[in-house]
Amino acid sequence: MSVYDKLSALEISLSPVAPPAAAFLPFVRTGNLIFVSGHIAKKDGQPWTGKLGADLTTAEGKEAARGVAIQLLGTLDAATGDLNRISRIVKLMVLVNSATTFTEQHFVANGASELLGKVFGDLGKHARSAFGVAQIPLGACVEIELIAELR
Numbered sequence: 001m002s003v004y005d006k007l008s009a010l011e012i013s014l015s016p017v018a019p020p021a022a023a024f025l026p027f028v029r030t031g032n033l034i035f036v037s038g039h040i041a042k043k044d045g046q047p048w049t050g051k052l053g054a055d056l057t058t059a060e061g062k063e064a065a066r067g068v069a070i071q072l073l074g075t076l077d078a079a080t081g082d083l084n085r086i087s088r089i090v091k092l093m094v095l096v097n098s099a100t101t102f103t104e105q106h107f108v109a110n111g112a113s114e115l116l117g118k119v120f121g122d123l124g125k126h127a128r129s130a131f132g133v134a135q136i137p138l139g140a141c142v143e144i145e146l147i148a149e150l151r
Contacts, residue, residue, distance in 0.1 A: 003083040006119050007073070014074040021137070027079040032150045033090070034079050039071040040140035049139035052132075053102025056141055061096060061104075064142045065111030072112075072146045073119065080150060089116050089126040090147040097141045098132030105130040112144055 007014070017026050020037070027036045041048035041064035048064050050056045056064075077083050094109035096102070109130040116124035136143045 003086070003119055010115075010118060012070055012073075014077050015071065017075050017078045018071075026075050029079065029150075032087075034076065034148045034150065036072055036075050036079070036146040036148070038093075038095070038143045038145040039068050039075070040136060040138060041065070041068050041142040042071070042140075043067075047138040047140045048142070050141045051097050051099045051102070052104070052108060052141060053099035058104045058107050061108035061141060062111035065094065065108050065144065066115050067111075068142055068144045069112035069115045072144060076146070076148055085150050086120065086148050087123065087151040088149040089120055089124045090149050091127040092116075092129070092147075093145045094128065094130040095133045095136055095143040096130065097134075097136045097139070102132060105132050108142060109144075 020026055024037055027034055052058065052061045076086065080086065092112055094112065096105040096108050098105060109128060113128060
């Protein structure tokens with residue numbers, strides 16, 4: 001089953017790449033690797049703001065991370081021209097806007113990791129870091145960057 005068939009089965013449609021909000025590129029390819037810049041969580045087209053453990057629950061954070069993964073797939077699609085060219089999702093770095101007592105960043109990150117596993121199967125299994133941070137641009141609750149390898 002192609003990646004696009006899996007996305008369709010999950011009722012996911014990819015959006016075009018949003019232009020960067022600052023002085024950076026949405027992705028950079030070097031050799032067979034694509035480095036995708038951080039994407040922030042959005043809700044209804046606006047930054048999904050708040051701190052996990054204060055304003056948002058772990059379940060909401062996981063939902064936000066899943067949404068960010070969908071955005072990342074849209075950028076990967078633009079970078080590759082065909083998501084079926086991805087040979088591996090190599091790594092995610094997940095930043096979680098966290099209250100000082102919040103310790104479930106890894107559960108929030110699962111929202112993105114689980115979706116990539118559903119879309120790419122074993123090729124979606126990746127290394128990952130999940131950090132609690134004091135703030136993310138625009139007050140977003142989650143930001144994720146991704147590294148992928150091409151065939």
